[in-house]
Amino acid sequence: MAITGEHEALNAGEIGLSEAGPGDYFALLKPRVMSLVVFTALVGLLIAPGDVHPFIGAVAILCIAVGAGASGALNMWFDADIDAVMSRTASRPIPSGRILPGEALTFGLVLSAFSIFTLGLLVNWLSAGLLAFTIFFYVAIYTMWLKRSTPQNIVIGGAAGALPPMIGWACVTGTVSWESFVLFLMIFLWTPPHFWALALFKQGDYGKAGVPMMPNVAGVESTKRQVFIYAIATALVGVLPYWMGFAGLVYGVLAMGLGLGFVWYAFRVLRMPPEDTSMKAAKSMFGFSLIYLFGLFATLLVDGFIVSIGA
Numbered sequence: 001m002a003i004t005g006e007h008e009a010l011n012a013g014e015i016g017l018s019e020a021g022p023g024d025y026f027a028l029l030k031p032r033v034m035s036l037v038v039f040t041a042l043v044g045l046l047i048a049p050g051d052v053h054p055f056i057g058a059v060a061i062l063c064i065a066v067g068a069g070a071s072g073a074l075n076m077w078f079d080a081d082i083d084a085v086m087s088r089t090a091s092r093p094i095p096s097g098r099i100l101p102g103e104a105l106t107f108g109l110v111l112s113a114f115s116i117f118t119l120g121l122l123v124n125w126l127s128a129g130l131l132a133f134t135i136f137f138y139v140a141i142y143t144m145w146l147k148r149s150t151p152q153n154i155v156i157g158g159a160a161g162a163l164p165p166m167i168g169w170a171c172v173t174g175t176v177s178w179e180s181f182v183l184f185l186m187i188f189l190w191t192p193p194h195f196w197a198l199a200l201f202k203q204g205d206y207g208k209a210g211v212p213m214m215p216n217v218a219g220v221e222s223t224k225r226q227v228f229i230y231a232i233a234t235a236l237v238g239v240l241p242y243w244m245g246f247a248g249l250v251y252g253v254l255a256m257g258l259g260l261g262f263v264w265y266a267f268r269v270l271r272m273p274p275e276d277t278s279m280k281a282a283k284s285m286f287g288f289s290l291i292y293l294f295g296l297f298a299t300l301l302v303d304g305f306i307v308s309i310g311a
Protein backbone atom coordinates (compact mmCIF):
# COMPACT_ATOMS: atom_id res chain seq x y z
CA MET A 1 0.00 0.00 0.00
CA ALA A 2 2.79 2.37 0.93
CA ILE A 3 4.29 1.80 -2.52
CA THR A 4 1.05 2.88 -4.23
CA GLY A 5 1.01 6.04 -2.11
CA GLU A 6 4.51 6.95 -3.25
CA HIS A 7 3.54 6.26 -6.84
CA GLU A 8 0.63 8.66 -6.64
CA ALA A 9 3.01 11.35 -5.48
CA LEU A 10 5.07 10.95 -8.63
CA ASN A 11 3.17 13.16 -11.01
CA ALA A 12 4.52 13.80 -14.50
CA GLY A 13 6.31 17.01 -13.53
CA GLU A 14 8.26 15.40 -10.70
CA ILE A 15 9.78 12.72 -12.94
CA GLY A 16 10.79 15.31 -15.52
CA LEU A 17 8.01 14.76 -18.05
CA SER A 18 5.51 17.24 -19.44
CA GLU A 19 1.81 16.51 -19.41
CA ALA A 20 1.62 16.41 -23.19
CA GLY A 21 -1.25 14.57 -24.83
CA PRO A 22 -1.23 12.47 -28.01
CA GLY A 23 -2.33 15.54 -30.01
CA ASP A 24 0.87 17.36 -29.04
CA TYR A 25 3.03 14.46 -30.20
CA PHE A 26 1.01 14.29 -33.43
CA ALA A 27 1.67 18.01 -34.02
CA LEU A 28 5.43 17.33 -33.72
CA LEU A 29 5.16 15.21 -36.88
CA LYS A 30 4.17 18.31 -38.97
CA PRO A 31 1.25 16.23 -40.33
CA ARG A 32 -0.10 18.75 -42.86
CA VAL A 33 3.18 19.38 -44.66
CA MET A 34 4.20 15.73 -44.44
CA SER A 35 0.89 14.51 -45.96
CA LEU A 36 1.94 15.91 -49.36
CA VAL A 37 5.50 14.59 -48.88
CA VAL A 38 4.10 11.11 -48.24
CA PHE A 39 1.75 11.41 -51.21
CA THR A 40 4.72 12.08 -53.55
CA ALA A 41 6.45 9.00 -52.11
CA LEU A 42 3.29 6.95 -52.69
CA VAL A 43 3.18 8.06 -56.31
CA GLY A 44 6.87 7.15 -56.75
CA LEU A 45 6.09 3.71 -55.35
CA LEU A 46 2.96 3.16 -57.44
CA ILE A 47 4.37 4.23 -60.82
CA ALA A 48 7.72 2.43 -60.45
CA PRO A 49 8.06 -0.52 -62.82
CA GLY A 50 7.64 -3.86 -61.07
CA ASP A 51 5.33 -5.39 -58.53
CA VAL A 52 5.34 -5.13 -54.82
CA HIS A 53 3.14 -7.10 -52.43
CA PRO A 54 0.41 -4.75 -51.09
CA PHE A 55 1.48 -5.48 -47.51
CA ILE A 56 5.10 -4.53 -48.27
CA GLY A 57 3.89 -1.43 -50.12
CA ALA A 58 1.83 -0.39 -47.09
CA VAL A 59 4.78 -1.01 -44.74
CA ALA A 60 7.01 1.07 -47.01
CA ILE A 61 4.63 4.05 -47.02
CA LEU A 62 4.10 3.80 -43.26
CA CYS A 63 7.87 3.84 -42.70
CA ILE A 64 8.31 6.85 -44.99
CA ALA A 65 5.46 8.66 -43.18
CA VAL A 66 6.94 7.88 -39.76
CA GLY A 67 10.44 8.90 -40.91
CA ALA A 68 9.11 12.15 -42.36
CA GLY A 69 7.22 12.89 -39.13
CA ALA A 70 10.32 12.05 -37.07
CA SER A 71 12.36 14.54 -39.09
CA GLY A 72 9.67 17.16 -38.36
CA ALA A 73 9.98 16.45 -34.61
CA LEU A 74 13.78 16.77 -34.75
CA ASN A 75 13.41 20.02 -36.72
CA MET A 76 11.05 21.39 -34.06
CA TRP A 77 13.43 20.29 -31.30
CA PHE A 78 16.35 22.19 -32.82
CA ASP A 79 14.32 25.20 -33.97
CA ALA A 80 12.39 25.75 -30.71
CA ASP A 81 14.19 29.07 -30.09
CA ILE A 82 13.26 30.61 -33.45
CA ASP A 83 9.79 29.01 -33.47
CA ALA A 84 9.10 30.82 -30.17
CA VAL A 85 9.76 34.19 -31.84
CA MET A 86 7.67 33.75 -35.00
CA SER A 87 3.89 34.26 -34.79
CA ARG A 88 3.26 31.38 -37.28
CA THR A 89 5.11 28.88 -35.09
CA ALA A 90 4.90 30.24 -31.52
CA SER A 91 2.05 27.92 -30.54
CA ARG A 92 3.93 24.74 -31.53
CA PRO A 93 4.23 22.15 -28.74
CA ILE A 94 7.78 23.01 -27.59
CA PRO A 95 7.72 26.85 -27.58
CA SER A 96 4.30 26.78 -25.91
CA GLY A 97 5.71 24.51 -23.19
CA ARG A 98 3.43 21.53 -23.82
CA ILE A 99 6.34 19.25 -24.74
CA LEU A 100 9.85 19.38 -23.29
CA PRO A 101 12.74 19.63 -25.80
CA GLY A 102 14.24 16.35 -24.53
CA GLU A 103 10.94 14.55 -25.11
CA ALA A 104 10.76 15.78 -28.71
CA LEU A 105 14.39 14.76 -29.30
CA THR A 106 13.82 11.25 -27.93
CA PHE A 107 10.57 10.90 -29.86
CA GLY A 108 12.25 11.99 -33.13
CA LEU A 109 15.30 9.74 -32.67
CA VAL A 110 13.26 6.66 -31.71
CA LEU A 111 10.84 7.10 -34.64
CA SER A 112 13.73 7.73 -37.06
CA ALA A 113 15.54 4.54 -36.00
CA PHE A 114 12.29 2.54 -36.04
CA SER A 115 11.30 3.71 -39.54
CA ILE A 116 14.78 3.21 -41.07
CA PHE A 117 15.34 -0.29 -39.64
CA THR A 118 11.81 -1.49 -40.37
CA LEU A 119 12.13 -0.28 -43.98
CA GLY A 120 15.54 -1.95 -44.31
CA LEU A 121 14.46 -5.26 -42.79
CA LEU A 122 11.07 -5.58 -44.50
CA VAL A 123 11.57 -3.75 -47.82
CA ASN A 124 15.18 -3.13 -48.87
CA TRP A 125 18.30 -1.41 -47.59
CA LEU A 126 18.64 1.03 -50.49
CA SER A 127 15.31 2.66 -49.63
CA ALA A 128 16.24 2.57 -45.91
CA GLY A 129 19.57 4.27 -46.71
CA LEU A 130 17.78 6.94 -48.74
CA LEU A 131 15.30 7.51 -45.89
CA ALA A 132 18.18 7.85 -43.39
CA PHE A 133 19.95 10.29 -45.73
CA THR A 134 16.75 12.34 -46.17
CA ILE A 135 16.21 12.64 -42.42
CA PHE A 136 19.90 13.53 -41.94
CA PHE A 137 19.78 16.11 -44.74
CA TYR A 138 16.64 17.84 -43.43
CA VAL A 139 17.73 17.86 -39.79
CA ALA A 140 21.51 18.28 -39.88
CA ILE A 141 22.21 19.99 -43.21
CA TYR A 142 19.10 22.18 -43.62
CA THR A 143 17.86 22.79 -40.06
CA MET A 144 21.10 22.87 -38.07
CA TRP A 145 23.38 24.42 -40.66
CA LEU A 146 21.96 26.10 -43.77
CA LYS A 147 18.70 27.55 -42.40
CA ARG A 148 20.52 29.96 -40.09
CA SER A 149 23.51 30.68 -42.33
CA THR A 150 22.55 31.33 -45.97
CA PRO A 151 19.59 32.60 -48.03
CA GLN A 152 20.25 29.61 -50.33
CA ASN A 153 19.11 27.42 -47.38
CA ILE A 154 15.95 26.15 -49.03
CA VAL A 155 17.47 25.78 -52.49
CA ILE A 156 19.99 23.26 -51.15
CA GLY A 157 17.80 22.00 -48.30
CA GLY A 158 14.99 21.40 -50.79
CA ALA A 159 16.83 18.24 -51.80
CA ALA A 160 15.47 16.59 -48.65
CA GLY A 161 11.86 17.32 -49.54
CA ALA A 162 12.47 16.11 -53.09
CA LEU A 163 13.83 12.67 -52.15
CA PRO A 164 10.62 10.89 -50.99
CA PRO A 165 9.40 9.83 -54.49
CA MET A 166 12.88 8.39 -55.09
CA ILE A 167 12.53 6.44 -51.84
CA GLY A 168 9.12 5.14 -52.96
CA TRP A 169 10.58 4.14 -56.33
CA ALA A 170 13.55 2.40 -54.67
CA CYS A 171 11.15 0.42 -52.43
CA VAL A 172 9.83 -1.32 -55.55
CA THR A 173 12.85 -1.49 -57.86
CA GLY A 174 15.74 -1.55 -55.41
CA THR A 175 17.43 1.06 -57.61
CA VAL A 176 17.56 4.77 -58.37
CA SER A 177 17.01 5.59 -62.02
CA TRP A 178 16.69 8.52 -64.41
CA GLU A 179 12.93 8.44 -64.03
CA SER A 180 13.08 8.72 -60.25
CA PHE A 181 15.70 11.46 -60.61
CA VAL A 182 13.21 13.45 -62.72
CA LEU A 183 10.61 13.09 -59.93
CA PHE A 184 13.26 14.43 -57.55
CA LEU A 185 13.98 17.38 -59.86
CA MET A 186 10.27 18.24 -60.17
CA ILE A 187 10.06 18.85 -56.39
CA PHE A 188 13.58 20.26 -56.03
CA LEU A 189 12.86 23.11 -58.49
CA TRP A 190 9.35 23.65 -57.11
CA THR A 191 10.59 24.23 -53.54
CA PRO A 192 12.04 27.78 -53.96
CA PRO A 193 8.85 29.27 -55.48
CA HIS A 194 6.74 27.33 -52.93
CA PHE A 195 8.71 28.62 -50.00
CA TRP A 196 9.75 32.10 -51.13
CA ALA A 197 6.12 32.95 -51.91
CA LEU A 198 5.43 32.25 -48.22
CA ALA A 199 8.61 34.02 -47.11
CA LEU A 200 7.47 37.16 -48.99
CA PHE A 201 4.40 37.56 -46.80
CA LYS A 202 6.07 36.22 -43.63
CA GLN A 203 9.18 38.37 -44.01
CA GLY A 204 8.62 40.13 -40.70
CA ASP A 205 8.58 36.81 -38.81
CA TYR A 206 11.86 35.64 -40.33
CA GLY A 207 13.46 39.04 -39.78
CA LYS A 208 12.46 38.96 -36.08
CA ALA A 209 13.93 35.48 -35.70
CA GLY A 210 17.15 36.44 -37.52
CA VAL A 211 16.69 33.70 -40.16
CA PRO A 212 18.35 34.78 -43.44
CA MET A 213 15.49 33.98 -45.83
CA MET A 214 15.80 35.39 -49.37
CA PRO A 215 13.42 38.40 -49.07
CA ASN A 216 15.24 39.61 -45.93
CA VAL A 217 18.70 39.26 -47.48
CA ALA A 218 18.39 39.90 -51.23
CA GLY A 219 15.24 42.03 -50.99
CA VAL A 220 11.67 41.64 -52.21
CA GLU A 221 12.30 42.51 -55.88
CA SER A 222 15.16 40.04 -56.29
CA THR A 223 13.08 37.31 -54.58
CA LYS A 224 10.17 37.93 -56.97
CA ARG A 225 12.51 37.53 -59.97
CA GLN A 226 13.95 34.31 -58.56
CA VAL A 227 10.45 32.94 -57.88
CA PHE A 228 9.58 33.61 -61.54
CA ILE A 229 12.76 31.94 -62.90
CA TYR A 230 12.35 28.84 -60.72
CA ALA A 231 8.66 28.63 -61.68
CA ILE A 232 9.62 28.48 -65.38
CA ALA A 233 12.22 25.80 -64.67
CA THR A 234 9.65 23.86 -62.59
CA ALA A 235 7.07 24.01 -65.38
CA LEU A 236 9.59 22.78 -67.97
CA VAL A 237 10.81 19.89 -65.84
CA GLY A 238 7.17 19.05 -65.06
CA VAL A 239 6.63 17.85 -68.64
CA LEU A 240 9.81 15.74 -68.72
CA PRO A 241 8.03 12.51 -67.66
CA TYR A 242 5.98 12.81 -70.87
CA TRP A 243 8.99 13.66 -73.08
CA MET A 244 11.02 10.83 -71.54
CA GLY A 245 8.16 8.41 -72.22
CA PHE A 246 7.35 7.27 -68.70
CA ALA A 247 4.06 9.18 -68.63
CA GLY A 248 1.41 9.39 -71.35
CA LEU A 249 -0.41 12.15 -73.22
CA VAL A 250 -2.99 12.77 -70.47
CA TYR A 251 -0.13 13.59 -68.14
CA GLY A 252 1.68 15.67 -70.79
CA VAL A 253 -1.34 17.89 -71.43
CA LEU A 254 -2.24 18.37 -67.77
CA ALA A 255 1.39 18.99 -66.76
CA MET A 256 1.59 21.71 -69.40
CA GLY A 257 -1.64 23.30 -68.11
CA LEU A 258 -0.53 23.17 -64.48
CA GLY A 259 2.92 24.49 -65.45
CA LEU A 260 1.39 27.44 -67.32
CA GLY A 261 -0.76 28.13 -64.26
CA PHE A 262 2.30 28.03 -61.99
CA VAL A 263 4.21 30.46 -64.25
CA TRP A 264 1.14 32.73 -64.39
CA TYR A 265 0.93 32.92 -60.59
CA ALA A 266 4.69 33.63 -60.46
CA PHE A 267 4.23 36.36 -63.09
CA ARG A 268 1.60 37.99 -60.90
CA VAL A 269 4.11 37.93 -58.03
CA LEU A 270 6.74 39.48 -60.32
CA ARG A 271 4.33 42.26 -61.31
CA MET A 272 3.25 43.05 -57.75
CA PRO A 273 3.95 46.78 -57.26
CA PRO A 274 6.61 47.43 -54.58
CA GLU A 275 4.07 49.50 -52.61
CA ASP A 276 1.64 46.55 -52.42
CA THR A 277 2.13 45.36 -48.86
CA SER A 278 -0.91 43.08 -48.88
CA MET A 279 1.19 40.50 -50.78
CA LYS A 280 -2.03 39.01 -52.16
CA ALA A 281 -0.30 37.61 -55.25
CA ALA A 282 2.35 35.91 -53.09
CA LYS A 283 -0.35 34.38 -50.88
CA SER A 284 -2.19 32.94 -53.87
CA MET A 285 1.12 31.73 -55.38
CA PHE A 286 1.82 29.80 -52.16
CA GLY A 287 -1.68 28.26 -52.24
CA PHE A 288 -1.34 27.35 -55.91
CA SER A 289 2.10 25.80 -55.31
CA LEU A 290 0.38 23.14 -53.17
CA ILE A 291 -2.35 22.53 -55.77
CA TYR A 292 0.32 22.36 -58.49
CA LEU A 293 2.45 19.67 -56.83
CA PHE A 294 -0.51 17.64 -55.67
CA GLY A 295 -2.12 17.93 -59.13
CA LEU A 296 1.07 16.95 -60.94
CA PHE A 297 1.68 13.83 -58.87
CA ALA A 298 -2.00 12.86 -58.87
CA THR A 299 -1.96 13.17 -62.68
CA LEU A 300 1.09 10.90 -62.88
CA LEU A 301 -0.86 8.33 -60.91
CA VAL A 302 -4.05 8.56 -62.96
CA ASP A 303 -2.07 8.56 -66.20
CA GLY A 304 -0.13 5.46 -65.07
CA PHE A 305 -3.46 3.76 -64.32
CA ILE A 306 -4.89 4.67 -67.75
CA VAL A 307 -1.73 3.39 -69.48
CA SER A 308 -1.82 0.14 -67.47
CA ILE A 309 -5.47 -0.65 -68.29
CA GLY A 310 -4.82 0.23 -71.94
CA ALA A 311 -1.84 -2.15 -72.13
Ligand code: HEM
Pocket residue numbers: 032033034036037040088142154157158159161162187191194195198290293
Ligand atom coordinates in the same frame (compact mmCIF):
# COMPACT_ATOMS: atom_id res chain seq x y z
C1 HEM B 1 13.06 22.83 -47.75
C2 HEM B 1 11.86 22.66 -48.27
C3 HEM B 1 10.60 23.30 -47.78
C4 HEM B 1 10.41 24.39 -46.99
C5 HEM B 1 11.46 25.29 -46.37
C6 HEM B 1 8.97 24.53 -46.78
C7 HEM B 1 8.39 25.47 -45.99
C8 HEM B 1 7.07 25.52 -45.68
C9 HEM B 1 6.50 26.36 -44.67
C10 HEM B 1 7.29 27.30 -43.78
C11 HEM B 1 5.16 26.15 -44.65
C12 HEM B 1 4.14 26.75 -43.71
C13 HEM B 1 3.98 25.64 -42.72
C14 HEM B 1 3.15 25.82 -41.53
O1 HEM B 1 3.16 26.87 -40.92
O2 HEM B 1 2.49 24.82 -41.17
C15 HEM B 1 4.89 25.15 -45.64
C16 HEM B 1 3.64 24.66 -45.89
C17 HEM B 1 3.42 23.55 -46.63
N1 HEM B 1 4.37 22.83 -47.32
FE1 HEM B 1 6.31 23.29 -47.52
N2 HEM B 1 8.33 23.54 -47.46
C18 HEM B 1 9.28 22.78 -48.07
C19 HEM B 1 9.06 21.68 -48.81
C20 HEM B 1 7.85 21.09 -48.95
C21 HEM B 1 7.64 19.85 -49.64
C22 HEM B 1 8.74 19.02 -50.27
C23 HEM B 1 6.32 19.59 -49.57
C24 HEM B 1 5.53 18.45 -50.13
C25 HEM B 1 5.96 17.69 -51.07
C26 HEM B 1 5.69 20.68 -48.84
C27 HEM B 1 4.35 20.76 -48.57
C28 HEM B 1 3.76 21.74 -47.85
C29 HEM B 1 2.34 21.76 -47.51
C30 HEM B 1 1.29 20.71 -47.90
C31 HEM B 1 2.13 22.91 -46.77
C32 HEM B 1 0.78 23.44 -46.21
C33 HEM B 1 0.65 23.03 -44.80
C34 HEM B 1 -0.58 23.62 -44.16
O3 HEM B 1 -1.60 23.78 -44.82
O4 HEM B 1 -0.48 23.88 -42.96
N3 HEM B 1 6.65 21.57 -48.50
N4 HEM B 1 6.05 24.80 -46.26
Ligand SMILES: CC(C)=CCC/C(C)=C/CC/C(C)=C/COP(=O)(O)OP(=O)(O)O
Pocket residue numbers: 030033037064067068069071075079089131134135138147160161162164
Ligand atom coordinates in the same frame (compact mmCIF):
# COMPACT_ATOMS: atom_id res chain seq x y z
C1 LIG C 1 10.95 11.18 -45.75
C2 LIG C 1 11.40 12.43 -45.13
C3 LIG C 1 12.39 12.35 -44.06
C4 LIG C 1 10.85 13.57 -45.58
C5 LIG C 1 11.20 14.92 -45.12
C6 LIG C 1 10.70 15.84 -46.18
C7 LIG C 1 11.06 17.25 -45.90
C8 LIG C 1 12.48 17.58 -45.72
C9 LIG C 1 10.14 18.16 -45.88
C10 LIG C 1 10.49 19.54 -45.59
C11 LIG C 1 9.25 20.29 -45.51
C12 LIG C 1 9.22 21.32 -44.45
C13 LIG C 1 8.31 21.11 -43.31
C14 LIG C 1 9.94 22.36 -44.49
C15 LIG C 1 9.78 23.39 -43.46
O1 LIG C 1 10.91 24.13 -43.35
P1 LIG C 1 11.20 24.74 -41.95
O2 LIG C 1 11.58 23.64 -41.05
O3 LIG C 1 12.17 25.83 -42.10
O4 LIG C 1 9.76 25.34 -41.60
P2 LIG C 1 9.13 25.83 -40.27
O5 LIG C 1 9.55 27.25 -40.11
O6 LIG C 1 7.65 25.70 -40.51
O7 LIG C 1 9.63 24.95 -39.16
